[in-house]
Amino acid sequence: MNTVTTQGDTGTPVEVAPPPRFDTLPLDPKLLRAVADQGYATMTPIQAKAIPVVLSGRDVMGAAQTGTGKTAAFSIPLLQKMLRHENASASPARHPVRAVVLAPTRELADQVAQNVKSYAKHTNLRVAVVFGGVDMKPQAAELKAGVEVLIATPGRLLDHIEAKNCVLNQVEYVVLDEADRMLDIGFLPDLQRILSHLPKGNRQTLLFSATFSPEIKRLASSYLKDPELVEVARPNATASTVEQRFFSVSDDDKRRTILKLLRDRDIKQSIVFVNSKLGAARLARSFERDGLRTAALHGDKSQDERLKSLAAFKAGEVDLLVATDVAARGLDIADLPAVFNFDVPFNAEDYVHRIGRTGRAGASGIAMTLVTREDARLVADIEKLIKKKIELEAIELDDDRPRRTSFRPREEREERSSSASAAPSAPRRSDSRASRDPFFDQPYDAGERAEPAAWERNAPSQPAAAAGRTSPNIRPKRKVAALLGGGSKA
Missing domain, CATH: 3.40.50.300 (P-loop containing nucleotide triphosphate hydrolases)
Structure with a gap:
């Protein structure tokens, strides 16, 4: 031998x-x-x-x-x-x-x-x-x-x-x-x-x-x-052929981070793991808009759709396979160069299985995990499981996000301001009142009506006894038409 x-x-x-x-x-x-x-x-x-x-x-x-x-x-x-x-x-x-x-x-x-x-x-x-x-x-x-x-x-x-x-x-x-x-x-x-x-x-x-x-x-x-x-290996050990990297990012920068890593490392094909079925579907559509050939793999898809997505990925027709943990086991993709953890898995053991999709059969691979501030406990669980100290790395992203601008450009605002200052002053509101009729500026006064209404003339007069008992300081009640709720009660 x-x-x-x-x-x-x-x-x-x-x-x-x-x-x-x-x-x-x-x-x-x-x-x-x-x-x-x-x-x-x-x-x-x-x-x-x-x-x-x-x-x-x-x-x-x-x-x-x-x-x-x-x-x-x-x-x-x-x-x-x-x-x-x-x-x-x-x-x-x-x-x-x-x-x-x-x-x-x-x-x-x-x-x-x-x-x-x-x-x-x-x-x-x-x-x-x-x-x-x-x-x-x-x-x-x-x-x-x-x-x-x-x-x-x-x-x-x-x-x-x-x-x-x-x-x-x-x-x-x-x-x-x-x-x-x-x-x-x-x-x-x-x-x-x-x-x-x-x-x-x-x-x-x-x-x-x-x-x-x-x-x-x-x-x-x-x-x-x-x-x-x-x-043949310590339980929960990760393969020695897999390089593990952890990047500290914010939630808003996760997708841009993956795009940068794909571009900088010239990665042609990879699996992106997320924790939810809805997140997998949304992220796949986002990567599609970025120009990548993408397929989603999660439990809400029919088995026929899942098999077609896997077949397309294995045939090289798909660049990114965005998947939940249904793909963490059993997928044997030859020479898969990289795996991304878009979300840190809730179960630390799933981390071992996720990154095991790369570096198979002696080949080398890289597993990159995106970590936010909220993931500290989950990362600690992974450290405890794999018995390795995890070092978080910062990553510098290209500042290609569109900046928010005012509704009008600054030059236009300055031009409008200078033109407004040069224009003659508009008449004040108080000056405009000179042409108005002063009657409409007087306070409201009910006054006395010349004669009562027809329904008031026909109404019975108030008894003298009742009038005698009424205080001179109390104004008598105004009569209201029966149609509006007035008149005597039966």
């Missing part, structure tokens, strides 16, 4: 073994050929540790930072073990579900299915994926035709189980991918219901996740038998 010689801390040569190769594993030539077609020759650390354990038949708890090849670490050995059931029969009965892979999001389920199909393409093993947001009928038809490997989101799999579209009584392998995320979004009851439909015999269960919390360990103790812990 060839070795690589490096200089140690003392300056003495140190021999470091190169990464192990896939062709050193006891894998079928069909699988090795498929792996070679993907351009893979050597294994990542999680693959080198997990694949032999899975091939041995033991349950596994696999922990590795995102982007290190966890999908291949569990799918390749499972396909190897299922090759003994491989057959070319057209009968659905000869292709029962033997492996179930559960994923928390539609995007991750679709991504895992694409990888598994690529590894199984030279075999007769059938692979299918089911998730919500799309019509169940085509999925049901595919399931009834027979599949060996079923990748699913928990909710949609339960729908097919209740509709009797699939039978899981011959399942031998179960994989919980991104199990921490499934617990975060409340899938524990669904997981328990699904696992209750599976045979409890010699079932091999694999649990893979980027992070391990106490809840995950309790789940593992309930459903895994004497699992072997496979851990």
Whole structure:
């Protein structure tokens, strides 16, 4: 075996073994050929540790930072073990579900299915994926035709189980991918219901996740038998290939900051993460007005729209993908140079997953986070999680914002002022009163009417007794017409 010689801390040569190769594993030539077609020759650390354990038949708890090849670490050995059931029969009965892979999001389920199909393409093993947001009928038809490997989101799999579209009584392998995320979004009851439909015999269960919390360990103790812990990185560690930068900005300058960083660093394509679905839609429209090819990805979009946005982004037809945390896991974009956190994530663990979209499979990448004064607590949570001191950087923006001006230019205001001073004075308001009739300036005086109105003449006169009792200082009441509320009351 060839070795690589490096200089140690003392300056003495140190021999470091190169990464192990896939062709050193006891894998079928069909699988090795498929792996070679993907351009893979050597294994990542999680693959080198997990694949032999899975091939041995033991349950596994696999922990590795995102982007290190966890999908291949569990799918390749499972396909190897299922090759003994491989057959070319057209009968659905000869292709029962033997492996179930559960994923928390539609995007991750679709991504895992694409990888598994690529590894199984030279075999007769059938692979299918089911998730919500799309019509169940085509999925049901595919399931009834027979599949060996079923990748699913928990909710949609339960729908097919209740509709009797699939039978899981011959399942031998179960994989919980991104199990921490499934617990975060409340899938524990669904997981328990699904696992209750599976045979409890010699079932091999694999649990893979980027992070391990106490809840995950309790789940593992309930459903895994004497699992072997496979851990190749400190929990919640960020990939060493990702450069992390934090910029102190105001809310109003966030979009301009991203535009400047894109321009200064000549970044052709990137993902911009935000915390809300409405914010993602609005920001995408703003970047469109800036002349960038932009697509939005969030939970309010239909699954068909989400898949089209992803396909366009992977094909290079979109410059910026503005997304919520639905894109923080399961997106495998080759050679993605940069990730922006337009909003600091509410959950510090989501920061690890967001920046894991770049710097994948050994490639380098940069993650840039925009921080405001209100984000101090969230940044402190990230520091605590990744155990690194975060240094905020100032960024100087080009002063290209339109300035507010008065309604009239200064020159015009000065010209109007000078012309007004040179013009003859207008007559004062008091001078204009000389031509007015002085009658209209007198105070109002009711005066005495010459004669009473007709209705007053016809009204009965006031009794003398009543008039005698009235004080001479009290003016008698004025009579009011009956139509206006006057007259005697009945």
